[in-house]
Amino acid sequence: MSQLAISAVPVSEEAISARIERLPVGGWYRRIMLIVGTAGFFDAFDAISIAFVLPVLIGLWHISPGEIGALISIGYVGQLLGAVGFSRLAESYGRQRVLCWTIVVIGLLSIACALAWNYQSLFWFRFVQGLGLGAEVPIAATYMNELTRHDMRGRMVALFQSIFAFGVMATALVSIWVVPHLGWNRMFIIGAIPAILAIWLRRLVPESPRWLASHGRLDEADTTLQRIEDKASAGGVALPPLPMNIPKIVKQQAGWLELFGSAYLGRTLTAWAMAFTTSIVGYGLLAWLPTIYRTVYHLPLDQNLRYSFISYFVGLFGSLFGALLIDRFGRRPSYITAFVGAALPLLSVWWISRDGQVPIEAMVALASVSLFFISILLAGIYVYMPEIYPTRMRALGSGTASAWLRIASIVGPAIVGFILGSAGLGSVFLFFAVAGLAGALIVFLFAIETKGKVLEEISR
Secondary structure: OOHHHHHHOOOOHHHHHHHHHOOOOOHHHHHHHHHHHHHHHHHHHHHHHHHHHHHHHHHHOOOOHHHHHHHHHHHHHHHHHHHHHHHHHHHHHOHHHHHHHHHHHHHHHHHHHHOOOOHHHHHHHHHHHHHHHHHHHHHHHHHHHHHOOHHHHHHHHHHHHHHHHHHHHHHHHHHHHHHHHHOOHHHHHHOOOHHHHHHHHHHHOOOOHHHHHHOOOHHHHHHHHHHHHHHHOOOOOOOOOOOOOOOOOOOOOOOHHHHHOOOOHHHHHHHHHHHHHHHHHHHHHHHHHHHHHHHOOOOOHHHHHHHHHHHHHHHHHHHHHHHHHHHHOOHHHHHHHHHHHHHHHHHHHHHHHOOOOOOHHHHHHHHHHHHHHHHHHHHHHHHHHHHOOOHHHHHHHHHHHHHHHHHHHHHHHHHHHHHHHHOOHHHHHHHHHHHHHHHHHHHHHHOOOOOOOOHHHHOO
């Protein structure tokens, strides 16, 4: 369609969505994905760093098992509040602006964590940092969902979210050298880089045209989208015709109560349950593996970190594999496969442990396979959660569902600590496995399929 023809199309919320749905994935999209994804990379780095500094701090500050669980959990308490609070702000002030705020919080508090002088100071710094960590992922996922056309939304957003898994793997790799040679606090210094990234994010990443249009700022949405279209059609490349399958968009003010209305209650509860079970398995393994290797297997620090890196490295490939599955086979089959695939190796750990301690090689192998599959969900669930809500409440719905990832991450370490102390390591992995199988059942019974549908069609 020529630029003259584009200008003749009346500017409306439906027209803005239609124009987004015909955009090719080119240099403009890759640049946005890289900038926003880099912020997600350091989100992962800051969120997981605590797992790799804990083996040092346990001896340095004489931290008890209960305090270990509390230190892991308090960061997720902050993430819970940040996921809900900042996501609500993103509905009022915009995706891009609030995303910048979260990144600044992450960076500045990482510096504060590096300067922590005892357990209590690090405890509260992790809480405040969690406010930004909890909000960055759902808001970024919402933003990328709104900017990606329907036929490639699953794989592109899942690929974008796999940057988080890459950040986890990189954290493990960096920690192998940094923690023993430079000290635990240098991990947090590296994690302060997002404060600088916020400057680039503000300058080079546009506001979501869908969000602008939903707030009646049609001229700004049109101007923003026109710039993107100019870049996408540079060199004389003609854009496809406007799609005609954008349904009429409902105009109404969204609020908390709409999440529980008749149209969205089932979706909301299903997303919450999926997030909760994903987190029990995924973040449970990510946060506890280094500590289990230290307290149960009594491994030296360098070997501990290397074994953890192996599992996290395998998890990265799981998230990339999920990006290939999610548009080809659909959300529901991919998620069920991920939950079941994660649960079976964990059941194996429990079964082997009935005859004594699981050999370390078997533990590393089975934990790695489980992380491979659950990483499909750790990335892929952020495709689904923003999809099922309309633009007026997409960040709120996604952020609230994401909060259940954090709730599980708060209660999970306490449960694991109790089970580990009273029933042994095998029962910990049985607990993880049951959570994975419950997640598969929830998806099978209640999740809707969103593959190949435009956002406005899903949210009707």
